Amino acid sequence: ATLNAPQTEDSVSLLCFFLCLSPTVCDRVYVHPFHLFSYNKSSCEELDNLTQEEKMFVPISIESQTIPAYEENLKDKTKLGTQSSDTKRDQRLSYLKDLVHVLGVRFYGALKETLKGENYLLSPTNLYRSLLSIYLGASEQTAADLQNFLGFFPPSGDPDCTSKVDGHKVLLTLKTMDDLFLSSGADDLLSTKLSCLFSAPSVRLSESLVHSLASSADYFYARAVDFTNPSQAAELIESFVKGKDVSRTQNVLTNIDPSTTLLFVTYIQFKGKNNEAxxxxxxxxxxxxxxxxxxxxxxxxxxxxxxxxxxxxxxxxxxxxxxxxxxxxxxxxxxxxxxxxxxxxxxxxxxxxxxxxxxxxxxxxxxxxLTIQSAYDLQELLTNMNLSALLGKKANLTKISDANLTVGKVQYTPSLLRNxxxxxxxxxxxxxxxxxxxxxxxxxxxxxxxxxxxxxxxxxxxx
Incomplete structure (x- = not known):
């Protein structure tokens, strides 16, 4: 069929109109929430280079009175930075908030079964942070299992780097949550986080991993401890923590396995002032x-x-x-x-x-x-949830150390001081x-x- 001139011009105009609309429609393609935290192709290449250049160091003894050089370096390298207030930041916060809630409720259910009739307290955000810290040091199947447990399921079965979550993006979003929570500008609510990584003597630790852990705590220390005498090791750790004057806790470290080569301890303290009560x-x-x-x-x-x-x-x-x-x-x-x-x-x-x-x-x-303190071994809780393999003796933690690690405990101690x-x-x-x-x-x-x-x-x- 033949079109006359006016009809042709109208058709061309209509075609141009839809062509102009096309870019706008394409910009509104749905983005799976997983991709808010996953690696992209370029960051995968950078990750490979960083893995090859990984630096290690041996922590000083917990009994040493000197301040190690690596601890001084941490002061200059522990800032995570902040996320700008934009749409992507808000999307990350919304997505991660739900994952934190689900994980917190799951662990609360495990505590309910373990501590029937007792007081108990947990912080879902800081519990999530503790597990994320281990994820940052995990490799291969252990990393994949922890990623799934943290709620990040890749939308496709493609096993390449882009199916992995960038733990540092998650860590930064958790920090944003902390900043929002404590941004009142007053001292009416205080929150203090102390994390310690204790390794057996001569065990080398990843410098970048320690920097990442330090960036998510108010106080962070890495020290060497001889675990072959468990009761003495527990006493040394308790004395060390109390000496930092950031968490007045009872001795909560019990039943340390003498074959332990790594122990991760986190203390969380919430404290409020009763201005009007x-x-x-x-x-x-x-x-x-x-x-x-x-x-x-x-x-x-x-x-x-x-x-x-x-x-x-x-x-x-x-x-x-x-x-x-x-x-x-x-x-x-x-x-x-x-x-x-x-x-x-x-x-x-x-x-x-x-x-x-x-x-x-x-x-x-x-x-x-109210003054409440609770102490939990995450490995024990995971065992009660039939998930003992996540942090068991076969866990692959080669991003923490080049030694064959045996995780003795992942100890988590939240406390609430006063109403x-x-x-x-x-x-x-x-x-x-x-x-x-x-x-x-x-x-x-x-x-x-x-x-x-x-x-x-x-x-x-x-x-």
Whole structure:
């Protein structure tokens, strides 16, 4: 068929219009979240070169009083930098926040089975960071298994470098979470992280790996320890940590295997100031179970807080700001419900039911004064989860050392010192008293990242 001139011009114009649209449509192609953290082709080539040039060093003895040269170098090389506030940063935060939540809930479930009836506390963000630290030193199948456990499943089965996650990108995003959480500009909430890598004498460690670990902690030390006398090694480590005056902890290192050549220890401490809360003058009743009560010191604060009472699921939630960017969430059973039922419904879904449908209420809140410390061996928890091979004796950790390593422990110790409240008001409030076992969680306000979660069964048992 033959087209006349006007029809041809219209067709050409329409064709040009769609050609102009084409680049815009192509720019909106879906990007799998995995690729926010994976290596690209160019970084894979750089990675190969870095692996060939890896530098090693031998840490000084834990009993030495000198400051090693490598520790001085760490001060100049430990800054991770910051991510600019852009779309990719926000996407990474949103994706990683969900992975942190899922991993935290999985470990919380393992603790629930291990420590029945006890207080326990864990920090999902810092737990995730500890496992990521091991991932940075892992190779081959161990690295692949840890990557999957951390929630990063490549969208295709292609085994090349681009199917691997760049742990440094993940580490930087975790640091961004920390910065958001602690960016209130005030000292009302303090968080301190101390990490130590203890290796057997003469074991060489990767310089770049140590720099990466140091960049994610407030304090980091690498020292050599003789593990053939486990009790003496534990005493030396405890004395060393206390000497740094960043974590006043009890001796939590037990049952060290004398064949150990590597031990990774992390201490996390959260501390709040009670600017507006007041101590209740007399000791108050706290029911550890339906038939047992104890007398405990309590504190009280009055203010307008987010609150809900869910009579269908039989729990109440109160959300209390503890700093400009941190929220304390307190959950307790109601209507004869018990904590075990609430915990069993703790969802792997990051959009926790705890944070939904809250509304402001004027409340007088009373709760026990709390100092909680917990200590966990991640290897033991993984064994309880039927995942002992992840950090077992056959784990490939050649990016940490060129020696044949035996990981004795990956010790993780979070602690919460005191309660923190900031709001005060004067009108007649709803009275809410936490006088029986309850759950607590701390979230970053904007992203709703779960930073801390724990159970309080007996406020008098701090450890």
């Amino acid at each position: 007041s101590q209740v003058k007399e000791l108050q009743e706290f029911w550890t179970d339906s038939s047992t009560k104890i007398l405990v010191p309590m504190m009280s604060v009055t203010g307008t807080f987010q609150y809900k009472r869910d009579d269908s699921k039989n729990f109440s939630v109160i959300e209390v700001p503890v700093s400009e960017n941190a929220l304390l969430v307190l959950v307790q059973p109601i209507n004869s419900n018990d904590l075990n039922k609430i915990e069993s419904e703790l969802s792997l879904d990051p959009s926790s039911a705890w944070l939904q449908n809250l509304s402001p209420r004027h409340i007088k809140l009373s709760l026990p004064e 923190t409240f900031t709001h005060v008001s004067c009108s007649l409030p709803l009275e809410v008293t936490l006088n029986k076992p309850f759950l607590l969680a701390v979230y970053e306000k904007n992203s709703k990242t779960m930073v801390l979660i724990g159970r309080v069964t007996n406020p008098l048992n701090s450890f």
